[in-house]
Amino acid sequence: MSLQMRSECERCDTALEENGIAFICSYECTFCATCAGTMDHTCPNCGGELVARPRRSREGA
Ligand SMILES: [Zn+2]
Numbered sequence: 247m248s249l250q251m252r253s254e255c256e257r258c259d260t261a262l263e264e265n266g267i268a269f270i271c272s273y274e275c276t277f278c279a280t281c282a283g284t285m286d287h288t289c290p291n292c293g294g295e296l297v298a299r300p301r302r303s304r305e306g307a
């Protein structure tokens with residue numbers, strides 16, 4: 247079993263594009279940029295810091 251990548255913000259259910267901006271905490275709670283900002287980049291579930299999810303880039307590195 248592998249972890250499923252969430253495709254919606256846990257807070258507002260906004261759809262998150264795979265290559266769009268999303269914020270996750272260390273436990274992979276997932277939020278949109280708007281909610282992350284509203285919550286001061288702190289996860290309401292576990293209190294962890296929300297960081298921008300790295301995007302898959304085809305531009306090397
Ligand atoms: Zn949201």
Ligand SMILES: [Zn+2]
Pocket residue numbers: 271272273274275289290291292293294
């Ligand atoms: Zn969390």
